[in-house]
Amino acid sequence: MIEFRNLPDDHPDLAHSPLLRAAQLTLQHAHDHGAIGLTKTKAFKRVFVHWAVEHFAWPGKSAEEIFRYSKVINEYEFPPLEVLHYLLITLRLGRHFKGEFRLTKRGAELSQAPTRLFTEIIPFFVLRIDHTSYARFDDRPFGKWDVWMNVINVEADHGITERALFAAFYGEEHDWDNAGWREMAAFSSCVLRPLEWAGLLAQTAEERGGKHIHHVFKTPLWRSALRLDTDNVLQPVSVQ
Template sequence: MIEFRSLTDDHPDLAHSPLLRAALLTLRYAQAHGSIGLTKTKTFKRVFVHWAVEHFDWPGKSAAEMFRYSKVINEYDFPPLEVLHYLLITLRLGRHFKGEFRLTRRGSDLAQAPAQLFAELIPFFVLKIDHASYARFQERPFGKWDVWMNVINVEADHGTTERALFAAFYGEEHDWDNAGWREMAAFSSCVLRPLEWTGLLVQTREERSGKHVHHVFKTPLWRSALKLDTDGMLQPVSVQ
């Protein structure tokens, strides 16, 4: 069972969520400007895409790095914004009207209510979206969220690696340098990345013996926002 706890608007752990931050910025931008312009294909116009790249502070996609390779960035070049646009429309926080993205009344209300927006946006994104649809490879890992999150709750409690997490579900024989790399890529894209985008997990990367090792940690937001069946299995954090 997965339960998201209710938080307050001023809860400090909400700051760990890149997706929530991006949603608040987008809603408030549309509120302040009256709307966001759309292209003929109903994507956000580049002027807003560039603003989003500069202000979202997205992990691994800094403005300096993105603009280093291209001075022209479209919505589909910035996947977090493309996914967020879909979420805001699907949840009816915004709508397309006469070539513009405009907030609904509910979107305007949630622009000033971070905790309520988190409660609307994050469970829907994690549990309801087909994460393979925007991944590089459209392959889905075998499993379900209830099992993934309850096992990650224990395995990553004091930090682990991407490969160790994968092995906990699917066995030790898979690795990035053998035939199991596609299964690992699907797990990373459809399970770990969504949890990182929401701010429930954070990953750090290092090079060890010529290989890139991804470390995975639960954030304070995981601990404050989630109630899981395996919570009773966790070891208390010792305080020195």
């Protein structure tokens, strides 16, 4: 079972969600300006994409890095915005009308209600959309969210390497430098990345023996927003 708890709108842990922050900023921008312009293909116009890159403060994708090779960015070149655009339209928080993205009445209401916006967007994003649609490869990891999240709840409770977490599901023989790299990439793209974008997991990286080692941690938002079957087996964090 996966249950998302209702949090108060001023709960500090909501700040850990990049996707929630991006949604709030986009809805507020549409509200303040009346609409957001669209291209002929119904993508956000470049002027808004530029604004989003600068204001989303997306983890691992600073504006300086994104604009390093091109000062002109299309929506599809900034995947978080492309995914968010799809979510807002699919969940009917916004609509396309006469070449513009405009808020629906519900979208305007949720733009001022962070918790309701979180519970509307995040469970749908994590659990229901096809994450291969914006991944580098079409490979899908074997498994389902109920198992993934309940195991991650335990294995990553005090932090774990990405490889060790993958091994908890699929065995020790896979690694980035052997034939198992595609399976690891699929797991990273379709399980870990959505949870990071949602703000439920975070990763750090270090170089060890010439390899980049990624560590996976549950964020405070994971602990405050989720109720899972394996919560009762978690060990409390010791305080020295």
